[in-house]
Amino acid sequence: MKNFIQRVNHYFLERYPLLWNTRLYWMLFSCALVHGCFYLFGYHTFRNAALFKQYNAPELFIENGALLFSIVISVLILVVWLLVLFRNNAFKNFYPTRKRQLFGSFFIYFLVFVVATTFYISYIAGYKQFVGQHYPASWLKTKREQANLAAAFLPFSLDAYTINNKRYPAPFDTLYCETNERNINFSKPYLTRDNDEYQFYSVEKKVIRQVDATAADEKEINRAPLTDSLLTVYYKEAVVDVSGLVNTEPSFYNYSRLNFGGDGIGYPDEETPVYQEGDRRKAMNKKVHDLLQRNHPGEIKKLLENFLEFAREFKISTNLTAEKWLKLMYHPTDFKVTYFISNSSVEALSPNPQGAEMDVAAVADATPVGNGRDNDPYYLKHKMNYCFDAYDLNRLFTGMENVLDFSVFDVIIYVAIWVAFALACLLFAFRITNLRLLLFSGITAAVIGILIALLVLVLGLANGRQGEKTIAYLVFAVGTMILLGSVSVFRFRRKSIQGILINISLVGIVPYFLLILLIISLHQRDYPPGGGYEAHPTILEVLGVYWNYVLLALGFLFMMLYTAVIRRWRALPER
Secondary structure (H helix, E strand, C coil), X not given: CHHXXXXXXXXXXXXXXXXXXXXXXXXXXXXXXXXXXXXXXXXXXXXXXXXXXXXXXXXXXXXXXXXXXXXXXXHHHHHHHHHHHCCCCCCCCCCCCCHHHXXXXXXXXXXHHHHHCCHHXXXXXXXXHHHXXXXXXXXXXXXXXXXXXXXXXXXXXXXXXXXXXXXXXXXXXXXXXECCHHHCCCCCCCEEECCEEEEEEEEEEXXXXXXXXXXXXXXXXXXXXXXXXXXXXXXXXXXXXXXXXXXCCCEHHHCCCCCCCCCCCCCCCXXXXXXXXXXXXXXXXXXXXXXXXXXXXXXXXXXXXXXXXXXXXXXXXXCCCXXXXXXXHCCCCCCECCCEEECCCCCCCCCCCCCCCCCHHHHHCXXXXXXXXXXXXXXXXXXXXXXXXXXXXXXXXXXXXXXXXXXXXXXXXXXXXXXXXXXHHHHHHHHHCCHHHXXXXXXXXXXXXXXXXXXXXXXXXXXXXXXXXXXXXXXXXXXXXXXXXXXXXXXXXXXXXXXXXXXXHHHHHHHHHHHHHHHHHHHHCCCCCCCCCCCCCCHHHHHHHHHHHHHHHHHHHHHHHHHXXXXXXXXXXXX
């Protein structure tokens, strides 16, 4: 093995001295092996399906130590590499070094830092590959739809089955139901159930400009953004008499919620609009209505069996069986809701002396007590000792969806690139100068930053949009002077001063380019909006995430051109 390594090193020393000096080939080989191990590690992570139930499944590599372990491995690999790298420095020893070799060194440093600090990305790619193979998006969509339909027969709350939830068939698909007693016109037709009132209205909508929007009046139902400058506002129009079309008894026909990936686990979501065209709840209500209208016990039982089988596969706690469940819900005359169950695990379910086998008749004899929605007499009368942990199932769906939707190209890849670029700049600056000049460069940059901050505070420059421009131009002017000083526009008596400016320029060139884009954006914001009352997009908004690649390309271009400045500085006599 030792002879093999020596032969490989000798081969690259004779033919590719830059690769030999940086040991790039060994770094790429070793990092590829580590990346493969992290990929396999990630691939097998979600074989334990319980991990999907964690809300932060995409960031699981932080909690299970994979990120910390990858950092440790990265540090060990880089320390060994740097020890080998620091043995030779042809540039400092006045060995003939071309500009292409200098830039090649910087690019190799960047490449090494990228491959040696991104093992966690391979871990993420591994578990995304596993999830994509075993639980693809199409499978997840189908299972979610099946679960939402079966969840219509998991009555956790009376609220989900009252008449105000009805969205289908016509005319309920276009009506709004008012349940607030203060807003009901009792001189016109309305429905009642115990202490609740329901009044249906036709709906009118208007499109207005956001700048013309005023406070909501008593007839307004909801408002939704249409564009960046326009709003759609819905109003109650006229009372509609539906007394001959429906009764107010709680019924499965009224169910229109989406428990999983919709508007809450059996309870209303405060952020869910009370009315909106094209509401997903209309489609859900239609599915339930059509299923009940077909009235095929076998079809309904199959739905419940498949749902419970899926729940058992992923260890969702419940004491329901398909036979018991069908017996509870199947009332083909009107599909009235005659039972309520708990949204909890079996372990959390309070013990009942009659046990889980208690039937509908036994529960019907219970004495109703209390008041309020959860203490509604009808709810208490029909509350049963069955349970299904819908919270756990929703966490499962959410976790799977988060893993499938998570992409390293959202944030992580850009962080990895810029960390590698910054480390490459620091290492390159150290390799062309020395540790003393690098430390003085950091101190100088810090002092300049403090002086700029003091100047801003003393002169009170940070005020409004104009203050932002003033500060940006001040920093731009200082950065330009440093850059010009590094290329010998200004003559310095000491070589070390120019070396400090070169180091600051190398490390700060990308922030300098970003500052230029920011200044352009600040000026673009001053342009008046267009005819559609929408502000003109700035250059940063136009570029979007691609500004990362633009700045990266500019950074490499600068390094390529700047090598001529570095070589001229190195040729200067020591003073």
